[in-house]
Amino acid sequence: MNNRVKIDFLSVSENEGFARIAAAAFVSQLNPTLEELDDIKTAVSEAVTNAIIHGYENRGGTVTLLMEIEEKCVKIQVIDKGRGIDDIKKAMQPLYTSKPDLERSGMGFTVMESFMDSLEVSSETGKGTKVLMTKRIM
Amino acid sequence: MHLTFKKTGQTLVVSMAGELDHHNAVNVREEIDRRFSTSNAKNLVFNLQKLAFMDSSGLGILIGRYKTVSAMGGKTAIAAPSLLTRRLIELAGVHRIIPIYETAQEAVGGVA
Numbered sequence: 001m002n003n004r005v006k007i008d009f010l011s012v013s014e015n016e017g018f019a020r021i022a023a024a025a026f027v028s029q030l031n032p033t034l035e036e037l038d039d040i041k042t043a044v045s046e047a048v049t050n051a052i053i054h055g056y057e058n059r060g061g062t063v064t065l066l067m068e069i070e071e072k073c074v075k076i077q078v079i080d081k082g083r084g085i086d087d088i089k090k091a092m093q094p095l096y097t098s099k100p101d102l103e104r105s106g107m108g109f110t111v112m113e114s115f116m117d118s119l120e121v122s123s124e125t126g127k128g129t130k131v132l133m134t135k136r137i138m
Numbered sequence: 139m140h141l142t143f144k145k146t147g148q149t150l151v152v153s154m155a156g157e158l159d160h161h162n163a164v165n166v167r168e169e170i171d172r173r174f175s176t177s178n179a180k181n182l183v184f185n186l187q188k189l190a191f192m193d194s195s196g197l198g199i200l201i202g203r204y205k206t207v208s209a210m211g212g213k214t215a216i217a218a219p220s221l222l223t224r225r226l227i228e229l230a231g232v233h234r235i236i237p238i239y240e241t242a243q244e245a246v247g248g249v250a
Contacts, residue, residue: 013159013160013161014161016159016160016161017157017159017161020159020191035221035222038191038221038222039222041191042191042193042222042226045159045191045193046193046194049159049160049193049195052160053160094230095230102198103163103167103198103199103201103202104194104195104198105194105195105197105198105201105230106194107194107197107226107229107230108194110229110230111193111194111226111229114229
């Protein structure tokens with residue numbers, strides 16, 4: 001491993017922007033293109049927003065952003081200890097949202113999947129959710 | 139996040155500047171809805187030229203306003219999105235229901 005950063009922050013929407021900037025600052029040591037940086041910022045924004053809205057349902061808690069660099073690859077984990085996802089397969093379907101009243105587009109996981117090289121979601125009801133994303137900086 | 143509004147004929151143009159995410163989505167949605175309902179406009183154009191960042195929360199805003207405006211017989215359009223925003227819009231297929239134009243002026247002409 002070449003580098004590693006772990007940040008715990010309160011599950012409040014003000015920290016969505018903070019998480020994006022923190023991820024961009026950490027990844028910048030790999031000299032990414034602006035497009036690669038945008039991809040990572042967007043994917044992190046989606047994962048952190050999910051943790052706040054769905055994981056903790058705006059009730060507060062701690063979100064962990066764990067970022068690692070190995071050679072030219074960045075590995076980002078967004079972890080919450082919230083309510084968990086009952087049906088991951090359903091949650092990952094494009095345009096599916098459990099909260100249509102909030103005008104959510106249901107595109108969060110699709111965006112993460114499209115903008116990063118890999119996406120793995122693990123979750124346990126009542127225990128929380130871990131989103132693991134990787135991207136190779138060319 | 140900063141919004142400015144300008145009415146041209148029957149079209150209200152909302153210009154967005156800054157970063158559009160879940161944190162400010164509710165305020166943005168309420169402000170656009172309030173201004174649109176009091177403007178007596180029929181159509182709505184989203185000018186994204188100065189929008190530095192948007193995630194899928196922004197898609198929810200666009201789709202939601204499209205539904206409202208369409209239900210009242212109006213049209214919506216998107217103007218000048220960044221490369222990132224355009225990719226998001228196309229990934230979700232939003233461009234099939236809300237056309238994209240290079241400039242706000244073209245978008246206003248497109249919905250007229």
